[in-house]
Amino acid sequence: MNAHVGKAVSRGAAALFGLVLGIGTASAADLVISNWDGYMPKDIAEKFKAATGLEIEVVNHATNEEIMGKLMASGGKGYDVVFVSSPFAEVLNNQKLLAPLDKAAIPNLANLYPQAAALAYDPGNSFSVPYSWGTTGLCYRSDLISPAPTSWWDLLKPSDAVKGKTTMLATDRWLMAAGLLANGYSVNATDPAQIKTATDTLIAAKKTLLAYDDTTFYSKLVSGEAVLVHAWDGWCNYGITENAAIKFVVPKEGSDVFVDTIVVLKSSEHKDAAMKFLNYILDAKNHAWVAENILYKVPNKPAMESLDKALFEKYPNLAMTPDELLKNELLRDLGPAQKLYSRAVSEIKAAN
Amino acid sequence: MSPPDMKSGLLVTPAVAWLVIFMLAPCLLVLSYAFLERGTWGGVEYTLTLENIARAFDPLYARVFLTSARIAALATLFAVLLAYPAAYAIARAPRRWQPVLLFFAVLPFWSNYLIRTYAWIVLLNREGLVNNLLKALGYRGEPLSMLYSEPAVILGLVYNYLPFVILAIYSALSRLNPELIEASHDLGGGALRTFWRVTLPLSLPGVAAGGVFVFVLSIGNFVTPALLGGGRFQMIGNLVYDQFLAANDWPFGAALGMVLIAIMTALLLVQARLAARAGGDTARPA
Numbered sequence: 001m002n003a004h005v006g007k008a009v010s011r012g013a014a015a016l017f018g019l020v021l022g023i024g025t026a027s028a029a030d031l032v033i034s035n036w037d038g039y040m041p042k043d044i045a046e047k048f049k050a051a052t053g054l055e056i057e058v059v060n061h062a063t064n065e066e067i068m069g070k071l072m073a074s075g076g077k078g079y080d081v082v083f084v085s086s087p088f089a090e091v092l093n094n095q096k097l098l099a100p101l102d103k104a105a106i107p108n109l110a111n112l113y114p115q116a117a118a119l120a121y122d123p124g125n126s127f128s129v130p131y132s133w134g135t136t137g138l139c140y141r142s143d144l145i146s147p148a149p150t151s152w153w154d155l156l157k158p159s160d161a162v163k164g165k166t167t168m169l170a171t172d173r174w175l176m177a178a179g180l181l182a183n184g185y186s187v188n189a190t191d192p193a194q195i196k197t198a199t200d201t202l203i204a205a206k207k208t209l210l211a212y213d214d215t216t217f218y219s220k221l222v223s224g225e226a227v228l229v230h231a232w233d234g235w236c237n238y239g240i241t242e243n244a245a246i247k248f249v250v251p252k253e254g255s256d257v258f259v260d261t262i263v264v265l266k267s268s269e270h271k272d273a274a275m276k277f278l279n280y281i282l283d284a285k286n287h288a289w290v291a292e293n294i295l296y297k298v299p300n301k302p303a304m305e306s307l308d309k310a311l312f313e314k315y316p317n318l319a320m321t322p323d324e325l326l327k328n329e330l331l332r333d334l335g336p337a338q339k340l341y342s343r344a345v346s347e348i349k350a351a352n
Numbered sequence: 353m354s355p356p357d358m359k360s361g362l363l364v365t366p367a368v369a370w371l372v373i374f375m376l377a378p379c380l381l382v383l384s385y386a387f388l389e390r391g392t393w394g395g396v397e398y399t400l401t402l403e404n405i406a407r408a409f410d411p412l413y414a415r416v417f418l419t420s421a422r423i424a425a426l427a428t429l430f431a432v433l434l435a436y437p438a439a440y441a442i443a444r445a446p447r448r449w450q451p452v453l454l455f456f457a458v459l460p461f462w463s464n465y466l467i468r469t470y471a472w473i474v475l476l477n478r479e480g481l482v483n484n485l486l487k488a489l490g491y492r493g494e495p496l497s498m499l500y501s502e503p504a505v506i507l508g509l510v511y512n513y514l515p516f517v518i519l520a521i522y523s524a525l526s527r528l529n530p531e532l533i534e535a536s537h538d539l540g541g542g543a544l545r546t547f548w549r550v551t552l553p554l555s556l557p558g559v560a561a562g563g564v565f566v567f568v569l570s571i572g573n574f575v576t577p578a579l580l581g582g583g584r585f586q587m588i589g590n591l592v593y594d595q596f597l598a599a600n601d602w603p604f605g606a607a608l609g610m611v612l613i614a615i616m617t618a619l620l621l622v623q624a625r626l627a628a629r630a631g632g633d634t635a636r637p638a
Contacts, residue, residue, distance in 0.1 A: 211582025
């Protein structure tokens, strides 16, 4: 048997094995990309193919934690490009799972705001490209709640009129951030005593919630089931699209800055195609089209400057400048303290 | 039964292989994970520990087991109370109608579990169909908060598992020898007395089989509490799910899973014992 055939056979066997176990993605596409559902314009595959001739296959993950578990278990195999929030990109890089970016192949990096090229988790964009950025805050029905919320405590200790009509994000970092910020702590706190205080705050708040909701909170706001929800700024915009009375506010105690990044796996066999994808996204026109379609701020200067001003009027949080946004605290990798957070969230969810 | 010869040995091999590969091996894997330390992002570190097992019995999590058991027990109770009269009516219906009635009883299974559960969200939410109907009928108070509550979870479980119980009880009732009932009547037993002393005891294996089915499926369920409980009412299934997919704490998830499997196995053994004692040779559980 010659070496090529042997390799093909073993690869075929590996693919079959992967198929049997339901892992790995034996795909005909040039790039396998994992992203949150609905976080890229639906027609991206067609547009990217038209521009580059490359086929992409998009698979979805529901949360950062989910894709982290998968990548850690497989060593990154099965994916070429993954969208994760910055603290998780930081972890993947520390675990040596990411490919360094080939900057010569991504000339559009020049479009990034200077602030976006100097973010503390990856100054100089050596392993990650910021795709969108934003903050977390309160999304509410201005016609059904008065006075307007201004503080995390309006969510955590709601007035009687609002009780039972609030939802909170349930994923580790954002749920904990609400409890930490309300108590005046950092979103990256690692002191067990501070984590304990935040946990107690969040357990008490649980009794006043309608539900935990990471995906449909804005539709609960539109229907009027909820009047105040814990939301990412961009996702609050989906509610505003359907009801102009919905507003977004960053609580006075401050909030986090999340940067959703695109990273390339070291194990990818299609790194050149991956760099092309990154460069494609960072093109001012394409990145602007992302902002118009998913309604999140993008860290791309010419893209943001090209947006129709009417969009900023309708969705005021899109108009937040990089400096205004970065007044909030950037989410960072917690290192070993991550275990304390996941444990605290398990306790909050199990408490009643 | 005669002792297995060569042929039946061969026939049983695929099933045994299936069970070993897809049942026994994963269970042993899960069992071994329960005694290891977690990796920060999933996976395990090969250090032996009893912490996960101990933590599963921490009052916080022990209460989740109790909550799950309570929800599953209530779902079982309501499912049996609803299913018995339905199964009885089907078993007493004219023979040619029975298949049609059974068909209607299991009709919900033709649609997807998730869709059926989502339908309840559409019905029960604060701005949902039930509240809108009440409004149309002249109700002017605050909309009723029915969704995201323990009763909503129980409702979802009862609704989804009811057909199993109807089938189990029907199968016990339909195999009941009518001569026994005639004998009771001949001996002066009234309708009620005959039901209590003859029909009900003889149908108990069916009730037990259906009941255990609902209980076991309910206590490990995670979809219904996630959707109809809004994540605020956590059952043990949600806790296990979260440990694997959100907290990335596989060993603790494995420990919780093992405790759950132990509880279920114990229940199934008790049920099998009861069925054997109650049914004797005449009526084995379906």
